[in-house]
Amino acid sequence: MLTITIIYVIISTKEVSKLIFKYVKLSRGQRRFLGLPLGGPLLLNEVETQIARQRLAERGIAAQEQGDQAEKRFLKAWSDPKHYPSWIVSVRKATDHEDHDEATDAVITTNTGEMIRIQIKSGRVGIKLSKRHWIKGIAIVLVLPKHNDWKIRQRTIGAINAYENHKARLAARQ
Numbered sequence: 728m729l730t731i732t733i734i735y736v737i738i739s740t741k742e743v744s745k746l747i748f749k750y751v752k753l754s755r756g757q758r759r760f761l762g763l764p765l766g767g768p769l770l771l772n773e774v775e776t777q778i779a780r781q782r783l784a785e786r787g788i789a790a791q792e793q794g795d796q797a798e799k800r801f802l803k804a805w806s807d808p809k810h811y812p813s814w815i816v817s818v819r820k821a822t823d824h825e826d827h828d829e830a831t832d833a834v835i836t837t838n839t840g841e842m843i844r845i846q847i848k849s850g851r852v853g854i855k856l857s858k859r860h861w862i863k864g865i866a867i868v869l870v871l872p873k874h875n876d877w878k879i880r881q882r883t884i885g886a887i888n889a890y891e892n893h894k895a896r897l898a899a900r901q
Contacts, residue, residue, distance in 0.1 A: 803876065845868055846866070847870055
């Protein structure tokens with residue numbers, strides 16, 4: 728028997744995902760996650776569909792707010808140039824173009840003129856995408872609520888080092 732989890736279509740980054748619940752069989756865990764009764768028919772009725780959409784919208788809005796807070800905390804941690812290592816010249820928020828088209832949240836300029844693109848993640852799930860972002864030339868920095876400014880700066884330097892090591896390994900293979 729084939730179990731289809733949840734089918735969804737992302738309309739845009741600013742809108743919450745629009746769900747399609749046609750012929751979807753949900754497991755007990757998925758029903759629990761969505762706040763639906765554990766027993767029930769294979770297909771979601773109209774009320775259950777509305778409940779599921781509302782729950783996912785709430786989670787999406789909360790995740791967006793958490794991500795925005797992580798970006799603000801990152802920029803605050805790097806706001807004072809006296810905390811920069813000698814090789815960092817500036818740290819700035821990404822432009823709208825960089826943010827939407829290049830998946831970049833911040834840009835660090837080095838003393839060699841190189842611009843290091845940074846993607847800020849507020850949860851561990853996003854870190855699993857790091858290899859894909861490395862291919863695009865983006866370093867990933869995880870910013871959790873428990874991290875202070877010093878920890879955010881250390882994690883940033885660590886992420887840049889990991890990205891640079893990845894680039895060096897790729898260059899050595901070629």
